Amino acid sequence: MKHSTSVIATAAVLCSTQAAFAQTEIEFWHAFTGRLGDLVAEQVETFNASQGDYTVVASHKGNYSETLNAGIAAFRAGEQPDILMVFEVGTATMMSAKGAVKPVFEVMADAGAEFDQSKYIGSVKGYYTSPDGNMLSLPFNSSTPVLWVNRNKLEEAGIDPDTDLSTWENVGATLDQLKDAGISCPMTTAWQSWIHLENFSAYHDVPFATKDNGFGGTDTELAFNGEAQVAHISAMGEWAQDGKFIYAGRRNEGGANFRGGECALFTESSAGYAGIKAEAEFDFDVRPLPYWSALVDEPQNTIIGGASLWVMEGQSDEEYKGVAAFLNFLSSPEIQAKWHQDTGYLPITTEAGEKTREMGFYDENPGTDIAVIQMTAKEPTNNSKGLRLGSFDQIRGIIDEELEAVWAGDKDAQAALDSAVDRGNTLLRRFEQASQ
Amino acid sequence: MEKRVTFKGIWLPILLVLPQLVITVVFFFYPAGQAIWQSLFIPDPFGLSMQWVGLGNFEYLFSDPYYRASFVTTAVFSILVTVVSMGVALYLAVLADRLIKGSGVYRTLLIWPYAVAPAVAGVLWLFMFNTRVGVVAWYLGLLGYDWNHVLNEGEAMGLVVVASAWGRISYNFLFFLAGLQAIPKSVIEAAAIDGAHFWTRFRTIVFPLLSPTTFFLLVVNIIYAFFETFGVIHTITSGGPQQATTILVYKVFSDGFVGQDLGSSAAQSVVLLFLVSILTVVQFKFIERRVHY
Numbered sequence: 001m002k003h004s005t006s007v008i009a010t011a012a013v014l015c016s017t018q019a020a021f022a023q024t025e026i027e028f029w030h031a032f033t034g035r036l037g038d039l040v041a042e043q044v045e046t047f048n049a050s051q052g053d054y055t056v057v058a059s060h061k062g063n064y065s066e067t068l069n070a071g072i073a074a075f076r077a078g079e080q081p082d083i084l085m086v087f088e089v090g091t092a093t094m095m096s097a098k099g100a101v102k103p104v105f106e107v108m109a110d111a112g113a114e115f116d117q118s119k120y121i122g123s124v125k126g127y128y129t130s131p132d133g134n135m136l137s138l139p140f141n142s143s144t145p146v147l148w149v150n151r152n153k154l155e156e157a158g159i160d161p162d163t164d165l166s167t168w169e170n171v172g173a174t175l176d177q178l179k180d181a182g183i184s185c186p187m188t189t190a191w192q193s194w195i196h197l198e199n200f201s202a203y204h205d206v207p208f209a210t211k212d213n214g215f216g217g218t219d220t221e222l223a224f225n226g227e228a229q230v231a232h233i234s235a236m237g238e239w240a241q242d243g244k245f246i247y248a249g250r251r252n253e254g255g256a257n258f259r260g261g262e263c264a265l266f267t268e269s270s271a272g273y274a275g276i277k278a279e280a281e282f283d284f285d286v287r288p289l290p291y292w293s294a295l296v297d298e299p300q301n302t303i304i305g306g307a308s309l310w311v312m313e314g315q316s317d318e319e320y321k322g323v324a325a326f327l328n329f330l331s332s333p334e335i336q337a338k339w340h341q342d343t344g345y346l347p348i349t350t351e352a353g354e355k356t357r358e359m360g361f362y363d364e365n366p367g368t369d370i371a372v373i374q375m376t377a378k379e380p381t382n383n384s385k386g387l388r389l390g391s392f393d394q395i396r397g398i399i400d401e402e403l404e405a406v407w408a409g410d411k412d413a414q415a416a417l418d419s420a421v422d423r424g425n426t427l428l429r430r431f432e433q434a435s436q
Numbered sequence: 437m438e439k440r441v442t443f444k445g446i447w448l449p450i451l452l453v454l455p456q457l458v459i460t461v462v463f464f465f466y467p468a469g470q471a472i473w474q475s476l477f478i479p480d481p482f483g484l485s486m487q488w489v490g491l492g493n494f495e496y497l498f499s500d501p502y503y504r505a506s507f508v509t510t511a512v513f514s515i516l517v518t519v520v521s522m523g524v525a526l527y528l529a530v531l532a533d534r535l536i537k538g539s540g541v542y543r544t545l546l547i548w549p550y551a552v553a554p555a556v557a558g559v560l561w562l563f564m565f566n567t568r569v570g571v572v573a574w575y576l577g578l579l580g581y582d583w584n585h586v587l588n589e590g591e592a593m594g595l596v597v598v599a600s601a602w603g604r605i606s607y608n609f610l611f612f613l614a615g616l617q618a619i620p621k622s623v624i625e626a627a628a629i630d631g632a633h634f635w636t637r638f639r640t641i642v643f644p645l646l647s648p649t650t651f652f653l654l655v656v657n658i659i660y661a662f663f664e665t666f667g668v669i670h671t672i673t674s675g676g677p678q679q680a681t682t683i684l685v686y687k688v689f690s691d692g693f694v695g696q697d698l699g700s701s702a703a704q705s706v707v708l709l710f711l712v713s714i715l716t717v718v719q720f721k722f723i724e725r726r727v728h729y
Contacts (some may be wrong), residue, residue, distance in 0.1 A: 076483045093696055094480055100482040248568065249586055250674060257568050278595050396693035397675075404677040408587040424500070430496070430697055433487065434480045 008216050026056045027081035031067040031307065033060060036141075036275065039342055047329045054322035064307065066395065068093075071312070075100050080312040085140060087307045088127055090172070092214065094310050095136060096390065096435035102311045104327065105134040110317070111324035119317050119331070119349045123301050123375045127386035128308050132217065135425060137308035138327050141345045143196040143271035144302045144371050147171075149247045151283040153264035157181030161285070167293045168235065171265065184246045185263035190252035194305050195267050195289070196236060197224050201425040202384035203291055207298040208313040214388035218432040222395070222424045225417035228295050233406055233413035240407040252398045269305060269331045270349050270371035273344030286367030288374050300384045302374050306345065346371055390431025391433040395424040447602075464661055468709060474702035481696035493703035502679055503687065512684040513597060514661035520603035525608030530638070532609070534614040543613065550606035554664060558671030561599035585673070589680035592673050596681050599672060600665040608653050615649035616642065647727045656718050662712065684708055 029369060037060060042127045061070040063089035071084040091346060095303045096099055108115035117135055119123070128137045151161035157178045164170050171187070178186035189195055201208040209219040239245035246263065248254035258266035259279040266434050267289065268428050275282060291299040309330075311323055336352030339359050341347060347353045354364065354374055362369040378384075402420040405411040411419070443449045479486040534544055552560070564572045565585060573583040585591040608678050619642060627637050643650075654679050666685050669675060675690065676684035682690075684704065692701030 065694055072481050097480065097482045097484065099484050163581070210728045247587060252592075252678065253586075260569075262568065309667075321438070391695045391697065394690065394697075397694065399678060399688065401678045404587060408677065410678075426500070427695065427697075432480070434697070434699070436487070 003421065009320070015126040022323045023053060024070065024316075025317045026054055026083065026319060026326060028058045028065055028085075028086040028309075029060060029061045029070075029071060029081045030057050030325075031061065031064045031087070032085075034137040036343065037340070043330065043335060043339070046335070047326055048328070051325070054325060056326055064090075065351055067284045071310075077311065078181040078314070080314060082180070082309065082315050082319050083086045083308045083310055083326070084310050084311060086137070086310050086318045088142075088305055088386070088395075089138075089309070089389075091128060091386075092218070092388045092390045092392060092431070094432075096218065096389070100313055101136075102313050103130070103134065104138050104309075104311060105136070106230045107311045107320050108324050111321045113321075113324035113328055114330070115324075115358070119351060121346070121348060121350055121353070121376060123380050123385075124304055124346055124389060126380055127304055135392065136276050138330065139308045139348045140306070140330070141271070141339075141343065142304040142306040142348065143269040143345050145191070145199050145267055145306055146270045146291050146370055147287040148258060148259065148266040148268055148272065148276060149287055150258065150264050150266075150287040151285055152261070152278075152367070153178070153183060153282070157183055157264070158418075161283070165265070165287050166290060168232070168290045169293055171290050173238070174241060179242065179244050183264055185246045185257055187239065187267075188246045188248050188254035188257055188263045189200050189266065190254050190268040190272070191305070192247075192403050193252070193396045196403075197229060197399060198387060200232055201229060201298045202301065202303045202380075202386075203289060204295050205381055205383050208387055209381050209389055212382040214390075215382070215385060218390060218428075220389065220428060220436055221419040222389075222428070224423045228292070230413045230417055231295070232292065233417060237406040237413055241409055245407075250397075263382065270346070270368075273368060274342070276326075285293065286370045288370055301376070301378045302386060303386050304346065304375070305315045336348070339420070341368075344368065344371075387427065390435065395427055398423045398427075456662040471702045471705045471709070472672055474698060474708045478699040481698065489699070493699045497703055497707070500684075504680055505679065506684050509679070509681065510563070510662070510685075513593065513600075513665075513681070513683050514658050516593075516597045517600045517661040518654065518657040519602070519659060520597060520610050521604035522650070524601070525605045525653075526612050526650075529536060529609050529612035529616055530642075532613055546609050547606045549603045550610075551714070552603050552666065554603065555667035555671050556723075558596075558599050558602050561595060561602070561668075562672050564597055585677075589677055592680050596665070596669055596672050599662065600624055600668045604660060605659060608657065611646050611649050611653055615646045616621070619645045651719075651724060651727045653722070655716070656717065658719075659712065662708070665705065683709075697727075 006141075008160050026128070028203070030040055040058060044056045046222045048055050059081075061067040062293055064085075068086050068090050070081060071086070075082045080100075096110060105115065105117065117133070118383055120135070120139070124142050125135055127142075129135050130354040147165060149161070149165065154163065154174075159174060159177050161173060163412060165174060175186045176413070192366070199210055201224055207223045209222050209224070211217050236245055240247060246254070248257055249387045252268060252272070254263070254266060255272060255275065258268070259276055261280070261282050264412055270286070273286070291301055309327065311320070315323075331349055333349065333351040333355045336347045336349055337355040337359070340347040340352055346358065357369070379405060381399045399420050402416040406413055406416045476488065476490060477486040478489050478493070486513070497682055528546060532539055532546070535542060549557070562570075565568050565583065567584050567586055570583075578581045583591060585595045623641060624637055625643075627641055634638070657667050663681075663685055665683070666689060667679055668681065670689075673681045674684050688701050688704045691697045691704065700721070
């Protein structure tokens with residue numbers, strides 16, 4: 001059956017290539033719908049129109065998890081695409097799949113394409129590089145958490161909307177005032193594990209996991225039950241009990257409450273920009289993610305979330321040349337600057353960031369450069385380069401469960417984080433065994 | 437003389453049952469066999485390598501207290517869904533059976549929810565009970581009740597039970613109504629003449645005569661609650677808060693397709709396979725004895 005389909009597929013490809021003047025087709029599977037989907041389609045069309053040798057065919061395969069599963073299933077059937085979009089938590093899974101993926105730096109070298117890895121922003125590409133500094137995948141959409149402020153709500157509570165919210169100490173005091181003024185939702189968050197544990201750890205330069213957060217090998221163990229993290233989750237737990245922090249859900253459910261004008265403060269990805277700008281009927285601000293001044297004098301950098309593009313093994317040299325051309329096209333300053341400005345995602349190259357500044361975008365849209373500054377102000381340490389943990393999507397699920405126990409008042413922060421570490425370590429050992 | 441239709445030779449009967457056999461082998465035995473085979477390995481997600489672990493996956497599963505707790509969650513969930521959906525359906529069917537005018541409209545309206553896919557039903561209920569913008573949550577707030585299924589385990593379980601049972605009520609209603617209409621009116625009238633009240637008639641005549649239908653629905657509903665409620669749970673709670681609504685099938689999905697741990701996922705499928713076999717045997721052996729045909 002597999003043979004007959006591949007015969008038909010080959011026949012179809014033969015016919016279409018003849019009709020399309022012998023263009024090589026590059027298959028690209030992604031996870032974007034809606035406006036982001038349109039923007040990806042636009043990038044692909046621009047690329048296809050810009051040259052005559054290759055045609056990129058983009059297909060939407062569901063959300064991040066579904067796209068990864070589609071890629072895995074396709075690989076097992078020998079029908080994998082050329083390029084697969086994988087979210088950042090799937091990085092370790094892809095890396096350990098030697099024989100299934102072809103590292104981007106190799107694709108570029110084999111195709112003889114120009115590829116200067118120093119062009120890429122260190123803290124963005126760092127998440128996806130090998131220990132010797134070579135890029136394994138191409139960062140596509142990257143964002144980092146920031147603090148969103150509803151200025152009208154602060155005014156309503158009699159607080160100066162320009163009040164300093166750079167530290168959690170100050171945020172705590174502001175939450176008290178908001179609560180006293182009768183605001184029903186002083187603060188909410190999206191992606192609790194990503195913001196309040198993963199980024200929190202990087203930002204305060206404490207390890208999330210041993211072995212440099214997993215960069216040093218699959219025998220890593222979780223370490224986010226340290227003093228700093230427990231202090232933060234404790235404080236958040238108290239705020240949750242007092243009705244100052246409103247938990248809305250595991251993903252970005254809280255976004256609806258913030259955009260609807262109910263919540264004063266909101267910790268969410270910088271990529272929330274497009275949605276908030278479109279829907280918010282109030283004055284809002286983007287502020288850097290707060291840090292605990294009791295823990296550090298000044299914060300380290302935050303880490304990214306989002307997805308990168310992986311090149312799959314088993315394609316023809318001609319196709320890899322096309323892939324190289326497409327990845328270089330995506331990295332070009334014009335395309336990157338446009339993507340950055342349209343979506344709020346971080347630019348992947350320094351050049352694209354500079355171009356955006358020259359165009360005056362940051363002046364017209366104050367706060368949109370906060371994420372870039374927060375990511376790049378400091379050289380990343382081993383604690384703030386990113387995370388490389390197997391089964392990490394599921395470990396996040398465990399963290400969600402344990403944090404819910406804290407917000408509900410069922411467990412204290414130490415017990416919950418200890419339990420999350422234990423349960424997560426079991427999964428890490430499973431992953432280590434599977435990837436031997 | 438015994439009258440029996442027999443075939444000469446073996447080939448014609450085999451040919452006649454072949455389609456059924458092929459379907460069973462391809463869609464049941466082959467996947468089930470694969471699941472059993474895979475449950476003995478820890479494979480990597482891409483199928484590049486496999487390690488023989490024997491019963492290691494099962495050991496791993498049963499040493500996990502959260503997996504064991506999932507059995508209890510599944511039992512609570514399945515029993516609640518079955519009781520709620522069958523209870524309400526029976527009540528509505530008895531009422532509809534007594535209707536003289538407009539029964540067609542009433543029946544049609546009751547059957548509609550069955551056409552709604554579980555995932556869509558999940559989203560609908562989620563909208564109504566959304567803690568911040570849901571209509572029902574808002575009214576409950578006015579009554580002074582703070583609805584929060586995002587953090588409250590009991591409320592989350594209640595919500596997924598109601599959402600799962602809702603569409604099922606239509607299906608059960610249809611069968612109960614047909615069952616009720618098959619009961620000879622003369623029996624009920626005779627009892628009425630003897631002075632039996634509605635409740636007595638229901639308890640002593642209608643319900644026992646309805647038992648084949650009830651038994652069939654019991655089996656079907658428990659299997660439904662076990663396997664087909666995935667969509668509802670995925671859309672409403674994703675198994676949370678904490679692990680309050682992580683039923684066994686949801687765990688198969690999350691370990692297999694979120695965690696990419698196919699060995700553990702396959703082992704869980706095998707466990708479910710045995711569980712359902714045992715359940716079916718128990719149902720047919722013990723409960724069916726009490727059924728009056």
